[in-house]
Amino acid sequence: MSDELLFMDETEDEVVGERSNWKVLIVDDEPEVHAVTKLALSDFVFQDKGIEFISAYSGAEAKEIFLTHNDIAIVLLDVVMETDDAGLQVAEFIRNDANNHFTRIILRTGQPGQAPERDVIINYDINDYKSKTELTAQKLFTVVIATLRSYRDIIVIEENRQGLEKIIAASADLFSIHSLENFIDGIVQQLSSLIGGTQDAAYITSAVAGPRPIDNEESSQFYIFSGKGDFANHEGQTLDAVLDGEQLASCNKALEDQDIVYQDEYLVAYCNSKTLNGSLLYLSGLPRKLTPTDKHLLQIFSQNVQIAFDNVLLTKDIEDTQREIVERLGQALERQMGGGKHIQRMTMICELLGREYGLEKEEINILKLAIPLHDVGKLKIPEAILLKPGQLNDEEKEVVRHHTEFGYQLLKDSRRPIIQAAAKMARDHHEHWDGNGYPQGLKGDEISIFSRITALADVFDALQARRCYKDAWPMEKVLENIQAQRGKQFEPKLVDILLDNKDKLEAIAVAYPDDLAIQQDGDGHDSP
Template identity: 80%
Template sequence: MSDELLFLDESEEDVVTGRSTWKVLIVDDEPEVHAVTKLALSDFVFQEKGIEFISAYTGAEAKDIFLEHPDIAIVLLDVVMETDDAGLQVADFIRNDANNHFTRIILRTGQPGQAPEKDVIINYDINDYKSKTELTAQKLFTVVISTLRSYRDIMVIEENRQGLEKIIEASADLFSIHSLESFIDGIIQQLSSLLGGTQDAAYITSAVAGPRPIDNQSSSDFYVFTGKGDFADDEGRPLESVLRGDQLESCRRALREREIVYEDEYLVAYCNSKTMRGSLLYLSGLPRKLTKTDKHLLEIFSQNVQIAFDNVLLTKDIEDTQREIVERLGQALEKQMGGGKHIQRMALICELLGREYGLEKEELDILKLAVPLHDVGKLRIPESILLKPGKLNEEEQAIVRNHAEFGYELLKDSRRPIIKTAALLARDHHEYWDGNGYPRGLKGEEIHLYCRITSLADVFDALHARRCYKDAWSLDKVLDTIRQQRGRQFDPRLVDILLANRDKLEAIAFAYPDDLPQEEDV
């Protein structure tokens, strides 16, 4: 029986099932080299992982395979194939075109003179250079082991770098729920890497907050705040619906004893809190027995990560309090001027216009919070004028116009972004795109975008709703009137956005009706 028959039933790509593997790409135009390499490493195991062989017989084929498998650990690369430098071209492609500096490249050549080792080492980013004649089975085993160790260490460093990068990105806006999620996710990723890799992780808290907030639940219950692996889609779910049996009991024990519970394949770390019952970090799929260093890292995490979470919740509570105060003040002002839900509708219309215009989320949040105070200057206007059912005379109109400056003077000295924006809105939301507005006669983009948005939203809702001095206009009549003022009173681009969102405007009006008494009830 010939040597060829020994490998007749072997597939081009061996698949190792039942466990994770190291991917090794064999690039050589001689089928015998593939067969011998696979035979020599057939029982290879490193860190409880075998080898998944992938074969390529030309440089072009190797490039395509590499794009499909960016997680290849080692490339055993022949130099001379369809061209004398095909292998060197593959090495250059991996490093420069595919921008992969993690995969380890071992150059194997049967013709050392074609590509002298010194020149290749200097000019190409390869990790080892071997002549095929010197690579016995034992030497091949040794070089693969040492190369996999290098690849493993490089990938650990890369995972740590990615984890730190997430933390750094989140630190710019640490005290927001979204950034906290990134912050904790980054720490979980880094900690998982330091432990040698874990399959699944979850951060579980009793806080009624998160990417999917949980309403109307007891604060004594626990929910998944963020997760990876099997827990990636479990944000907002109760602990009891995510973990069961021994895992759930370990979580209860960690909470009860306020400690880290270590099991063979998972652990639960209790994270102490001064403001609530604390949180849990659940890690499963531990690849090895944890060392003292590993446990020390876990203790540091559990002692400190909850501090960041507590700070975020405190900041969020302060922001919610500020928002509620502004909204209640705006609603009280609206009630004094006749009641209704003008403020709520205006905030949503402003958000719609701003989002379609291209404002960032942070800008939209400030605008929505400031809008309720746009008419705060009317507190200085007598109710007899504000609630007058008939047309105002010239003197009364002049008094009403003063509300713009009154509101600005009331708010202008604040250093808070929301109040500063409210001062701007109070003064300039009656400016016209063509310069015929008041109080300063600004025109075009001299008027701040926030004020242009507020002006359009204010007029739209005032026309569409019933007032003490007028009946509600139909939506068609309101939109026709605003269309006529395009480029005159209003920013043309904002008018176009308003006209293109008729259905959403109707939905806002339907969701927040005024519920005012009819004329005969007054």
Template identity: 65%
Template sequence: MSDEILFAEDIDEEIELQGKWKILIVDDEPEVHAVTKLALGDFVFQDKDLEFISAFDGEEAKTMFREHDDIAVVLLDVVMETDDAGLKVAEFIRNEMNNHFTRIILRTGQPGQAPEKDVIINYDINDYKSKTELTAQKLFSVVISALRSYRDIIVIEENRHGLEKIISASADLFSIHSLESFIEGIVQQLASLIGGTKDTAYLTSAVAGPRPIEQYNSSELYVFTGRGEYQDKEGNRLEEVISGRELISCQHAYTNKTMVYEDEYLVVYCDSKTQKGSLLYMSGLPRKLTKTDKHLVEMFSKNVQIAFDNVLLNKDIEDTQREIIERLADAIETSYGSQNHTQRMIKICEILGRAAGLSENDLKTLSLAVPLYDIGKIRISDNIMLNPGSLNKEEILEVRNHAQIGYNLLKDSNRPLIKTAALIARDHHEYWNGKGYPKGKSGQGIHIFCRITSLADAFDAMRSERSYKEAWPLEKVMDVIAAEKGQQFDPKMVEYLHENIDEIESIMHTLA
């Protein structure tokens, strides 16, 4: 990414002017409070003045720290209600509050009560001063030094937290393997970084997105996916969804490979080593962004594109895998006069699986594995498979053997997907009542993938035309399935079929 970053004028200055430096004065003498405030009354550091908080004993000081987590400096008396009250407050700040940011300056009117050497060694304080030596000028110098230290520590801490967020956000994005989840990951992690955005769009020239684009031009940017205002804009050109000043900013960011930030929106160029870069556009920002915010978003954007490239690669591999499996299955089924059977099986199994509460990962596995459920038929004689008449006992046994043949063809693979396909190939003819084949499994002992495939296959076989029969009417098919509920078929699967029959019938007509 280019080192150039374009920001709206004076944004950083306005942010830095916000707030005040909180100074806690802890002393049991009211005069000390008054003199301190008078001496530092005109104090300004980095365009921020001071906000004084007063506590007159150790317990009150502890209360102030519980109520204020952004105290920059504490001017702490040692001897108050007890000889070591101030030292106990110092211990409380560091140990109980776990506050290692506030700068602690001990001020004592009785140095003998708390010798400087002992205090510096035994307590985590930052300075030790006798009240008699703290002239107005020296007090000014001490506070300036303490505030510089506090400022630097806070910057380091913010950067540390920012780095943790970047690592966490990047890890979450790299764990995403679907395009559908990609933008969700971006929005979620941006919310973590900058507090969320109202509208987000991810624009790229690499893919057309979920919706087809007519006359796709690889030199243009399209909304790949979005949220808020851009949720329904997938596939639209950049110029169709963003206009005016925002469009100019997007074009500038893309051309110059940079980031453009204005009060209401942010455009980030996401560089890619494998293809043209993309844009991440966010509007409706919840607040003005600090320098740290901008730096974190810039770092995050670099990982966004890497993650997106990985998602595309994963999708390409998955699509290739699916196409090979489906083409093989189609070749087998078409030979036996059952065109589009594979596609219908995938859709019906997905419907039944979703109704049964399968996870998205399980649904994906099922849809990839189920096309191979009848692969064993390639070893069955065409004379039998294409026979329009009745089969004799020997021929029936040979046809039934396709389940074991399919399992044997696939079982030796080390790939989980192929192992799942092997299981489905073998057990999709097992019956709920245990009277199926080849193993005679029953009930829950039959894997749910196989129970789903069994019903989907039977429904499609009855409802579609084959070389040896006409398609059966829906009413007749449902009567047969109802009669086999709890016998051949899982009763729950039969219920899911009834509940989703309209959607399934639509698939049957579409893929007839």
């Protein structure tokens, strides 16, 4: 072959390589075979893609190439090169060492008797076996077309398999999210995995977060529920206040058709719901043109998103219901004992102590929900004792002490984690770290962490607030008293946390003051 022909082939390689082409690796120790193969397929086009040729002149060189290229469609592989079985070793390497089961291997040999076709086909994972003498230009063209079709179909199947795995993983992640705040983060993260990322995202729904009075009907207006990027500062605003023109028209079309509307740089996906009027998932800044596989995955994902969102709303509604019932019961208890903001302050103080102590978020949520019930046993204490001005006598103190057991008996039979926690807190919040408390004389870690936190918060708030039997103590005196009980009544670590956060505690007292009537009347006695 002439140098001119070889030069022209290299120039053609550079031009074709600029496009998105099928990669074909030629492995042969004869340069003429490379030149003839490239010439025979120089004008080859399949599905609007040409061929990008890669050349290797030995089995060892071919192995190196497969370590850096994982998207080779076809390898035209000579059998005899530096050794009599070099090509067969490359075939073994591709399938076993490189773990590549997608590349189609066409074995070409000039010495068929050296590697009999029957034995090779049976013993090696190759896709075709050809003698160099029978591969005319037309036959080579036919073989490459047929092999590329096979490779294309295998890649489509693999992409669908990977897409299915991503959908399953995305669904699992979304269904594990129980926080509305984390919901849109989960969506964007999973979509980045599916289609390569987006710049801006918004979840648009007719579900209005917040209180709904019983005489208000559910709104049919759509709101930006949560957003990222350009939508981050528009949460809670109506759809038509944030989008206009073509974008708003696309949203309305997605709602009307209950389908996905695709545009060049954004898409709007309708998400069907059994409980709402449906929702929209708006994505802009798409990284590339979406393929049919991308669109199919998005269709599935958009439906899973809505199911997950409905699940989040249901979980939130249940938690809000539990919280409201407990809070209203706690407020009713406070009103019976004279009122005040003791429960609100206790909740804030316990949350601060629990967070600084290192409790998990779920534990802190249980603690906050259970706090309003820590004194529920006082419902069985006569009001004459609870609201008695001045100090109690010994007999009255003993009556008050029984509120711990009353509260425990009232709550202990529940199987709900929040009520179980509240039962222990009701019974044990007068236990002391050194074992000198009541009703059981528990000591140290025998007392649950919830009860230890409640005990400290309860005494701290009782001392700094005015009660019917005492005036409010100045903060300095309160902290001195708490410090004096470090390692006695209270766990040392919790006392240190409280003292380190005295400014935050004072801010809580200022933010939740007792009203004027409470300042005059005080609230109920608590046993020391």
